Amino acid sequence: METSPSISAIEKEIIGDFSMFETWEEKYEYIIDLGKKLAPLNETFKTDDYKIKGCQSSVWINSFEKDGRVFFEGDSDAVIVKGLVSLMIHVLSGHTPQEIIDAPLGFIDEVGLSSHLAQTRSNGLRAMIKQMKLDATAFKLKG
Amino acid sequence: MASTLPYDVQSIRSEFPILQRKVKGKSLVYFDNAATAQKPKQVIDAITHYYSHYNANIHRGLHTLADEATAAFEASRAAVQAFIGAKQHEEIIFTKGTTESINLVSNAWGNVFLEAGDEIIISSLEHHANIVPWQMIAERKGAVIRVIPIDADGRLDMEAYKKMLSSKTKMVSVVHASNALGVINPIEQIIQLAHQHGALALVDGAQSAVHLDIDVQSLDCDFFVFSGHKTYGPTGVGILYGKRHILESMQPYQGGGEMIKEVSFEKSTYNELPFKFEAGTPNIADVIALQFGIDFISRIGKAAIRQHEAELLAYASSKLRLVEGLKIRGDVEEKVSVVSFTIEGVHPQDLAILLDNQGIAVRTGHHCAQPLMNCLGVVGTTRASFAAYNTIEEIDILIEALNKSLKMLK
Numbered sequence: 001m002e003t004s005p006s007i008s009a010i011e012k013e014i015i016g017d018f019s020m021f022e023t024w025e026e027k028y029e030y031i032i033d034l035g036k037k038l039a040p041l042n043e044t045f046k047t048d049d050y051k052i053k054g055c056q057s058s059v060w061i062n063s064f065e066k067d068g069r070v071f072f073e074g075d076s077d078a079v080i081v082k083g084l085v086s087l088m089i090h091v092l093s094g095h096t097p098q099e100i101i102d103a104p105l106g107f108i109d110e111v112g113l114s115s116h117l118a119q120t121r122s123n124g125l126r127a128m129i130k131q132m133k134l135d136a137t138a139f140k141l142k143g
Numbered sequence: 144m145a146s147t148l149p150y151d152v153q154s155i156r157s158e159f160p161i162l163q164r165k166v167k168g169k170s171l172v173y174f175d176n177a178a179t180a181q182k183p184k185q186v187i188d189a190i191t192h193y194y195s196h197y198n199a200n201i202h203r204g205l206h207t208l209a210d211e212a213t214a215a216f217e218a219s220r221a222a223v224q225a226f227i228g229a230k231q232h233e234e235i236i237f238t239k240g241t242t243e244s245i246n247l248v249s250n251a252w253g254n255v256f257l258e259a260g261d262e263i264i265i266s267s268l269e270h271h272a273n274i275v276p277w278q279m280i281a282e283r284k285g286a287v288i289r290v291i292p293i294d295a296d297g298r299l300d301m302e303a304y305k306k307m308l309s310s311k312t313k314m315v316s317v318v319h320a321s322n323a324l325g326v327i328n329p330i331e332q333i334i335q336l337a338h339q340h341g342a343l344a345l346v347d348g349a350q351s352a353v354h355l356d357i358d359v360q361s362l363d364c365d366f367f368v369f370s371g372h373k374t375y376g377p378t379g380v381g382i383l384y385g386k387r388h389i390l391e392s393m394q395p396y397q398g399g400g401e402m403i404k405e406v407s408f409e410k411s412t413y414n415e416l417p418f419k420f421e422a423g424t425p426n427i428a429d430v431i432a433l434q435f436g437i438d439f440i441s442r443i444g445k446a447a448i449r450q451h452e453a454e455l456l457a458y459a460s461s462k463l464r465l466v467e468g469l470k471i472r473g474d475v476e477e478k479v480s481v482v483s484f485t486i487e488g489v490h491p492q493d494l495a496i497l498l499d500n501q502g503i504a505v506r507t508g509h510h511c512a513q514p515l516m517n518c519l520g521v522v523g524t525t526r527a528s529f530a531a532y533n534t535i536e537e538i539d540i541l542i543e544a545l546n547k548s549l550k551m552l553k
Binding site: 024025028029032056057058077078079080081 | 490491493496497507508523551552
């Protein structure tokens with residue numbers, strides 16, 4: 001079985017990708033593209049139960065466990081946010097609950113997306129990460 | 144005295160230090176004035192001057208600093224009185240904002256006068272600050288909230304309002320100009336009809352006070368509330384105007400210093416207006432600075448600013464209408480300088496992020512008016528709101544940035 005790269009390896013890869021962008025336009029076009037390409041979330045998960053509170057747009061995240069690893073899928077009605085969902089899924093999906101809980105996610109600062117972490121009513125990245133880590137904690141407790 | 148000179152927007156801009164700022168490497172274009180206006184140097188200096196020269200607690204001390212601070216504080220009360228045409232300065236109560244002003248009325252008036260089955264009328268255009276305080280008191284008292292519906296452009300259904308009024312109506316609390324759409328309501332008529340049915344009328348002037356000529360005596364409203372920070376003044380200062388006899392019939396809102404006459408452990412008697420409603424040490428520095436925000440408006444002239452803003456609004460609206468799939472929400476004649484819009488297939492949050500990267504500040508989302516967004520059937524809008532210092536060139540920058548953003552999102 002192929003071993004999947006660690007969270008920190010994926011973070012490094014993203015930092016590498018973003019370092020090639022010279023302008024903010026390129027960076028956001030990339031995120032928008034990620035958003036457009038994100039695999040669709042089954043409509044049955046687009047309910048309040050799966051909705052992340054604290055976002056100006058609607059964000060839904062579903063998680064499930066397979067062979068001791070947690071997988072995420074999600075969607076948003078705003079395409080940049082959907083790109084951020086895609087990025088977070090790429091980083092966190094397919095790892096053990098403990099790895100997800102421990103992930104420092106320093107790449108967000110390094111690639112200049114930390115403005116999306118601001119504690120305002122409009123930015124949901126922080127809420128998104130919190131929910132994904134909570135889901136991982138729940139799977140860990142279930143053991 | 145209002146100036147008769149031609150409108151010199153560059154000279155006005157030079158009074159606002161923040162307008163020199165760069166955002167993301169670009170000159171700031173600030174179109175979020177309906178959320179809060181920027182502050183002229185006079186206002187900023189007044190705060191520094193107070194703390195540097197005469198910081199003291201007011202209304203109590205018998206020393207020079209306290210006298211100066213008290214005089215400056217009361218000068219702001221006089222400035223507000225003149226600004227809205229109140230009969231007496233005792234009718235002007237300082238609060239921390241429009242929200243607190245409404246909460247003060249809903250509590251201090253509602254506790255005394257509301258009974259089970261009484262009705263409070265608000266409108267579909269209200270900001271949460273003019274919904275939730277009434278819901279809270281209605282729940283405690285068993286009163287009922289009724290909501291005036293709107294048409295697709297955000298105009299109030301006045302026929303529905305007339306039918307809603309009855310002897311059960313005790314309070315009509317309606318926004319003068321919608322924060323989310325800019326639509327101006329026929330407030331005189333709303334107040335008159337309320338009075339015909341023996342109800343009181345509260346006007347939420349948060350968006351109107353800075354733009355429209357306000358004369359609370361000719362409006363005949365029982366309460367008028369607004370915030371200092373939207374009138375080029377500091378944050379943390381709000382105004383509650385109330386007719387004297389009504390304010391006198393109300394309970395105090397909070398207990399503490401300043402609002403008392405005599406205190407014993409058995410019973411306290413309350414101070415006279417306006418101090419009865421100003422418990423504790425107020426926000427002295429910001430209240431003092433408020434008069435300089437008002438002074439800025441008077442110096443340029445409300446009518447001159449209004450004309451300038453109307454030109455900006457007309458220009459922006461005409462340019463926005465050319466954008467494919469764009470719909471202006473609240474596209475009516477009678478508006479303050481707010482243009483709120485949606486674009487088919489585009490989420491307002493995406494737009495805000497891309498505009499911010501181009502140095503443009505607009506507001507997106509539900510504008511603290513979720514019930515209104517539900518009425519309009521949208522998740523939110525993008526709102527550009529204009530002030531005395533904005534320019535036609537800035538609108539061109541917005542339109543260019545908007546088109547660029549849409550291209551990126553397509």
